[in-house]
Amino acid sequence: MKMVHAGRCLSGILLRESLRFVHQRERFIAALIRPLVWLLVFAAGFRSVLGISIIPPYETYISYEVYIVPGLIGMIQLFNGMQSSLSMVYDREMGxxxxxLVSPLPRWYLLVCKLLAGTFISILQVYAFLLIASAFGISMEPLGYLYLLPSLIVCGLMLGAFAMLLSSLIKQLENFAGIMNFVIFPMFFMSSSLYPLWRMRESSELLFYICSLNPFTYVVELSRFALYQRFNAEACIITLIALAFFLGAAIYAYDPARGMMHRKTAGGT
Amino acid sequence: MAQNSLALEIAGLSFNFGKKAALDDVSFAVAKGQFKVLLGPNGAGKTTLFSLVTRLYVSARGNIRVNGADLRDAPLLALAQMGIVFQQPTLDLDLNVRQNLLYHAALHGMEKKHARERVETELARLGMLERQTEKVRQLNGGHRRRVEIARALLHQPKMLLLDEPTVGLDAPSRRDIVEHVHRMAQEQNIAILWATHLIDEVFEEDSVIVLHQGRVCADDSVARVTAQAGAANIAAAFDRITGYTPA
Structure with a gap:
């Protein structure tokens, strides 16, 4: 693989995904409205019900709105991963x-390019969300937004790889809606997005362990610490391990010699 | 035929879906500048064959070489020399014609200026240059197919594969595309493998492979295949070879 060819391919895929994103304005608006509703409606309502104690990385009492921002960042990236995974299922059905896949580059590289493009789009969405949130007075230190960037890249890639693996397992587009409901909501609710894990432990030890095993918890925690200019090594390592696992499995699934694509191609014989 | 004059060589290719054999010991070759029709009824294995040649599937049995490059040993070199028009439309409907073509050029690692020139050349050749800024969604089926052919030729492949490219098109659009691709084989010395089940897309001077139930039943010029089948024309020969009895 020549580096120049690889670079041109990556920029071509980035441009294509960006153009598609720009053309689908409703997708952008939906990507922003969803977390904003959680932030401005749900969080406002639950502020008085859910008390947050001082836990790292926080050094003082924070409002519930501030607490759920990292979870909502994760939600944006999770939905975007699912969206691009959905578009892969659609692209596969539509051809x-x-x-x-027939481009003269290694398939693993093509899939990584696709992941990078999806992650890039999710980062645009996250910063647009943070900008709107700051207009409503929910803001962090300016440097925190910068520290957040590498965390967003790692988390976006991990969630994108997870979604890519899912797309390889889905035979038809119609099945995807069910998977979205069975995957996104459990992942979101069984994590530290909406409540700290110690609160979960008070209610149920089992749920606490499930939340601790959920890679989405570590995505949220990595972003939470990054926003306060701190590095959560445990969250970073677990997210990287999950990224390696999901990416490896997705590449395996899309490999023409070994994977599961044989059964899924529509059209003639 | 001299080895280096072959754009595509397939030898002993077999492929199964589970226990069902989709292709059984398929062998044939396409020479440079040759227009070869892969003729077979629905379900004969044409799309499976295309999926194997384009490496969407991989078979452990048999060999595929594209312009001398072995698909198993040097897949990227082989793929770089192929232009492909799939049976299903594969254009991005929300992008315009030019954006679709430039995306393809990027996937093939073409330099931007060269890519822009090639886009204009191929669109002009297919009479689509004036529509390059239109969204693909606004084009009719025939025009979309032309764009797909222009896209497949952008990187100047040695071998062009077309899998039932006229499916769903009206008669004038079909005729237009069939004639254009025939001309292209002669003028550009490009090898064409054209899969179809429509007998009227076969010209007298073409070579034809009849694929039936995953096996090659005939592989020769139209005149010879017709004569060997003892038929009056290629349509009757095809019916005879595939055992089809017209009502």
Missing amino acids: SMRTL
Whole structure:
């Protein structure tokens, strides 16, 4: 693989995904409205019900709105991962996935390019969300937004790889809606997005362990610490391990010699 | 035929879906500048064959070489020399014609200026240059197919594969595309493998492979296949070879 070719391919895929994103304005608006409703409606209502104690990285009492911001960042990236995974299922059914897969570059590289493009889009969405949130007075230290960037790259790639693996397992587009409901909501609710894990432990030890095993918890914690200019090594390592696992499995699933694509191609014989 | 004059060589290729054999010991070759029709009824294995040649599937049995490059040993080199028009439309409907083509050029690692020139050349050749800024969604089926052919030729492949490219098109659009691709084989010395089940897309001067139930039943010029089948024309020969009895 020549580096120049690889670079041109990556920029082509980035441009294509960006153009598609720009053309789908409703997708952008939906990506922003969803977390904003949680932030401005749900959090406002639950502020008085859920008390947050001082736990790292916080050094003082914080409002519930501030607490759920990292979870909502994770939600944006999770939904975006699912969205691009959905578009892979759509592309595969509609055929445009084939133009990508028959390109003269290693398939693992093509899939990584696709992941990077999806992550780039999710980062745009996250910063747009943070900008709107700051207009409503929910803001962090300016440097925190900068520290957040590498965390967003790692988390976006991990969630994108997870979604890519899911897309390889789904035979038809219609099945995807069910997977979205069975995956996104459990992942979101069984994590530290909406409540600290110690609170979960008070209610149920089992749920606490499930939340501790959920990689989404570590995505949220990595962003939470990054926003306060701190590094959570445990969250970073677990997120990287999950990224390696999901990416490896997705590449395996899309490998023409070994994977599961044989059963899924529509069309003639 | 001299080895270096072959754009595509397939030898002993077999492929199964579970226990069902989709292709059984398929062997044939396409020479540079040759227009070869892969003729077979629905379900004969044409799309499976295309999926194997384009490496969407991989078979452990048999060999595929594209312009001398072995698909198993040098897949990227082989893929770089192929242009492909799939049976299903594969254009991005929300992007315009030019954006779709430039995306393809990027996937093939083409330099931007060169890519822009090639886009204009191929669109002009297919009479689509004036529509390059239109969204693909606004184009009719025939025009979309033309764009797909232009896209497949952007990187100047040695071998062009077309899998039932006229499916769903009206008669004038079909005729237009069939004639254009025939001309292209002669003028550009490009090898064409055209899969179809529509007999009227076969010209007298073409070579034809008849694929039936995953096996090659005939592989020769139209005149010879017709004569060997003892039929009056290629349509009757095809019916005879595939055992089809017209009502």
